[in-house]
Amino acid sequence: MIQKLITEIKKKQAPVVVGLDPQLSFLPEFLLKKQTELMGDTLEAVSSAIYEYNKAIIDATADLIPAVKPQIAMYEQFGVPGLLVYKMTVDYAKSKGLIVIGDIKRGDIGSTSGAYALGHIGKVRIGEKEYCPFDEDIVTVNPYLGSDGVQPFIDVCNQNDRGIFVLVKTSNPSSGEFQDRLIDGRPLYEIVGEKVAEWGESCMDGEYSNVGAVVGATYPEMGRILRKLMPKQYILVPGYGAQGGTAKDLKDFFNPDGLGAIVNSSRGIIAAYKKAPYDRFGEEGFADAARAATEDMIRDIRSVL
C-alpha cells in the first residue's frame, strides 16, 4: 500500500493529504439548508449535507492530491447516519482514484483490535461471502495498549496490502503530558517510535513500511529526531496550517530522498472559503476555495523540499 501512496505522491508532486473533517460550523449554510428543507432538522439532513460538501471538495482537489483523510469522529458525532456518510465518502474518494486514510485512532486488546482491523482495512467473512465494511486503505492506530493491540492491524495489513499510521507524537498542545515524559532519559514518544520501527519490519513494501507513524508538525524538533529513529516509516504529519505548523517546520520530517512524509491540512482547505484570501470565492465557491488553498499548500511545501 505504501508504494501505491508513494506513486501517487510522485505523480502529483504533492506529499499532501486533505483532511475531510466536516465540523458543522464549516458547512456552507446553503448546503445545509437544502437538506434540512428536504428532511427537517435531522441527523440525516446534516449527514447528507456533509456528503454533498465532501463530494464537491473531492471533485475540486482530486487531480492535485494523492489522498484524503476523513476524521471519523466528525461523522460519528452524527450517529449512524453520519457513519453511513463516512463510508460513502470513503467509497467516493476511492472512485476518484484517491487513497483514503481513515483517521480512526482505534486501539484495543488483541481480539478487539482484530475486529477494528477487519472492519476498517480487512475483510469479514459471512457464510459464502466476504465484505470490506469500511474499506479504507490506511487507518491511524493508538499504541497505548502495546504490541498485542497493534499486531492484529499489522496482520490485516499483510493479508490485504493495507497500511497503518501509529500515533507517536500528536500535534495537540498537551500531547507532551505523557508522550514527553522521560524513560531512562528518553521521552516516551521515542520509545514508541522505536517500537513502530520494529513493528514495521514485518510489514515492508519496498523501501518503506506499511506501518507508518503520526508526528505533529507543531513539534518540528521532535520530528527531526523521530525521522532518524524511523527511517523506513512514512510519517503522517497533522498540525500544518490552522494548528500552527509552517512549511519551514516540515522539512525535517522528510528523508533526503524527498519522500517519507505526507502533510495533512483539514480546516485550512475545507473551510478555506471562510478566511482571507480565499473568502473571495464566497460561500457558494467553497470548493474552488478549497482547490486554491490546496494549490497554495502544495506550492508552500514544495518550496522546502
Place this chain on the structure above:
Amino acid sequence: MIQKLITEIKKKQAPVVVGLDPQLSFLPEFLLKKQTELMGDTLEAVSSAIYEYNKAIIDATADLIPAVKPQIAMYEQFGVPGLLVYKMTVDYAKSKGLIVIGDIKRGDIGSTSGAYALGHIGKVRIGEKEYCPFDEDIVTVNPYLGSDGVQPFIDVCNQNDRGIFVLVKTSNPSSGEFQDRLIDGRPLYEIVGEKVAEWGESCMDGEYSNVGAVVGATYPEMGRILRKLMPKQYILVPGYGAQGGTAKDLKDFFNPDGLGAIVNSSRGIIAAYKKAPYDRFGEEGFADAARAATEDMIRDIRSVL
C-alpha cells in the same frame, strides 16, 4: 451518573457488568441461520442476529446486574449495519433499566474529542432540534493525547451528567510495554492514574467522580496501588474470567466501603453456553447459560467483599 451506578450496584448487590462483545464465533448457529435465511449472507443478517442475541442476554440478566458494556469494535467490524445494532443495543439495555457503558476507547485532539463526546454521551444540536446520537451513559477514553484530548469528554459529562472511564492499566499481556515504563522511578500507569484523579476533581458526583479509570483484573498488585492513588475513582475492571483474573485478585480494587469498582465479564457470560458447566443448557439455552454464569460470577465476587 456515578451515583446512579452506585445505587444500582447496591440495589442488586452486584458490582458486575456484562460485556456485550458479540464475536461472530459466539453467536448461536440457529440465531445466525434464522437471519441469513431471511437476508442472505449479509452484514445486515449478522447484525440482526447479534441484536437478537443481545436482547435475549439482556432479558435474562437485567434483574441481576446494574450495567452492560457493549464493545463497539464488535459492531463496527460489521460496518454501518453493525453500528446500527450497537445503537439499538444501547437503547434496548436502557429500556430495561440498565446503565450502558460504551467501550469505545476513543481519544483525539480537542475539537475531535469533542465530536466523539457529543456523539456518544452528549447532545448534537441541529437547527431547532437536539439529538443524542449514540446515547451511552458512560464511555471509555484513551488518555495518550493528554488533557486537551480528555477535557472535552469531561465538559460533556458535566453538561449531561454522564461518565467516563479512562484507560490507566489495561488487562492485555503487552499492556506493560509502554504503561509500565518508569518515569522518575514510577510507572507511566501511576502518572496517568494521578492525572485521572486530578481530572476527576472537576467532575464529582457525591463521594465519587464521574471520571473513573480502567484497570485490568490481570494486574492485581497494580490495582492495589492505583486504588490508593485514585480513591474517588470508580474502577472498571476488565480481565476477570476468560482473561485469567480471579475473584481473589479483585479484592484490592475495591475501597473499604465495598464500593469503587465494577467488574466486567464478556465471553465468560455471553458465550457461557459453549463451555462446561454451562454447556448443559445447550445452544438454544444460551441466555439461560448467561444468567447462570452471571449468578455464579456475582456470588464469586461477593465472596471476597
